[in-house]
Amino acid sequence: MNSQNIFENALKQNHISLTKPRQAVFDALQHHKSLSMAELVSACSDVDRASVYRTTDTFEKLGIIMRIPTGWKYRLELGEAFHEHHHHATCSSCGASIALPEDPALERRLQDLAHRRNFTLTSHQIELTGLCETCQ
Amino acid sequence: MNSQNIFENALKQNHISLTKPRQAVFDALQHHKSLSMAELVSACSDVDRASVYRTTDTFEKLGIIMRIPTGWKYRLELGEAFHEHHHHATCSSCGASIALPEDPALERRLQDLAHRRNFTLTSHQIELTGLCETCQ
DNA sequence: CTTGGTGCAAATCTTTTGCACGCCT
DNA sequence: AGGCGTGCAAAAGATTTGCACCAAG
Numbered sequence: 001m002n003s004q005n006i007f008e009n010a011l012k013q014n015h016i017s018l019t020k021p022r023q024a025v026f027d028a029l030q031h032h033k034s035l036s037m038a039e040l041v042s043a044c045s046d047v048d049r050a051s052v053y054r055t056t057d058t059f060e061k062l063g064i065i066m067r068i069p070t071g072w073k074y075r076l077e078l079g080e081a082f083h084e085h086h087h088h089a090t091c092s093s094c095g096a097s098i099a100l101p102e103d104p105a106l107e108r109r110l111q112d113l114a115h116r117r118n119f120t121l122t123s124h125q126i127e128l129t130g131l132c133e134t135c136q
Numbered sequence: 137m138n139s140q141n142i143f144e145n146a147l148k149q150n151h152i153s154l155t156k157p158r159q160a161v162f163d164a165l166q167h168h169k170s171l172s173m174a175e176l177v178s179a180c181s182d183v184d185r186a187s188v189y190r191t192t193d194t195f196e197k198l199g200i201i202m203r204i205p206t207g208w209k210y211r212l213e214l215g216e217a218f219h220e221h222h223h224h225a226t227c228s229s230c231g232a233s234i235a236l237p238e239d240p241a242l243e244r245r246l247q248d249l250a251h252r253r254n255f256t257l258t259s260h261q262i263e264l265t266g267l268c269e270t271c272q
Numbered sequence: 273c274t275t276g277g278t279g280c281a282a283a284t285c286t287t288t289t290g291c292a293c294g295c296c297t
Numbered sequence: 298a299g300g301c302g303t304g305c306a307a308a309a310g311a312t313t314t315g316c317a318c319c320a321a322g
Contacts, residue, residue: 016277037311100250117269157303
């Protein structure tokens with residue numbers, strides 16, 4: 001089951017049609033680990049800005065993409081069905097974004113924490129900030 | 137040592153003067169657990185919008201305030217010197233932001249994770265998303 | 273014919289900048 | 298005078314909306 005199939009199924013299951021703009025947005029995100037909104041818009045050269053926004057909205061609702069907070073802006077990347085679940089560390093000096101190893105214990109603690117407030121967890125984001133190996 | 141003192145010292149140590157607008161921004165944040173930028177601007181009724189932006193910038197650099205990502209916007213609250221360290225859960229239905237109990241074990245796991253990539257951690261953010269007690 | 277999806281243009285909101293003025297030393 | 302901090306107005310950016318049109322069922 002490759003990414004394209006997962007993608008098509010996600011759309012089909014929600015009765016949303018696979019159009020050229022949607023495919024373009026998906027492709028752009030497949031070819032780049034992550035993109036800012038501006039980058040995504042320019043990566044989808046013949047798709048209108050507004051359509052990119054509308055598409056990212058629907059994709060986000062379907063879990064096809066995620067918004068990753070970085071500083072106070074955000075970047076877009078494909079959702080968890082397309083990657084292993086992971087988090088990122090951002091180097092405050094060079095800006096590099098480092099993918100971190102998965103950590104089930106960490107995930108369990110989060111569940112736990114939410115549970116203690118009777119909160120039903122559907123997703124989470126972790127953003128680490130600091131200095132990467134080469135910058136420190 | 138109360139909040140006001142911590143605040144004044146932070147400014148003094150950085151040779152930044154305590155002006156009326158700065159005090160107003162600080163007060164607004166003290167009186168509300170957290171605020172969006174728009175709320176902060178209107179909470180500081182006689183401070184110009186641009187000054188609020190400039191002030192939040194400098195405060196953020198000094199660690200007096202933090203930006204908390206929520207969805208793809210953010211909210212502002214006082215920095216760690218003024219609270220216990222904690223994270224938030226955001227309800228995707230009603231938008232409520234719930235403060236979570238501190239969890240040292242969680243913090244340790246993050247340190248650990250960063251360490252495994254030779255990353256020196258200076259700060260982090262965790263954002264949980266899901267349904268709050270009343271919305272589920 | 274009806275619905276979903278699009279491009280385009282305009283509206284709106286958010287954030288940043290330039291500039292002149294007042295305040296303090 | 299010299300520097301910092303401010304308000305105000307304008308500029309830039311980012312996001313959303315209204316609308317008319319086209320394509321597919």
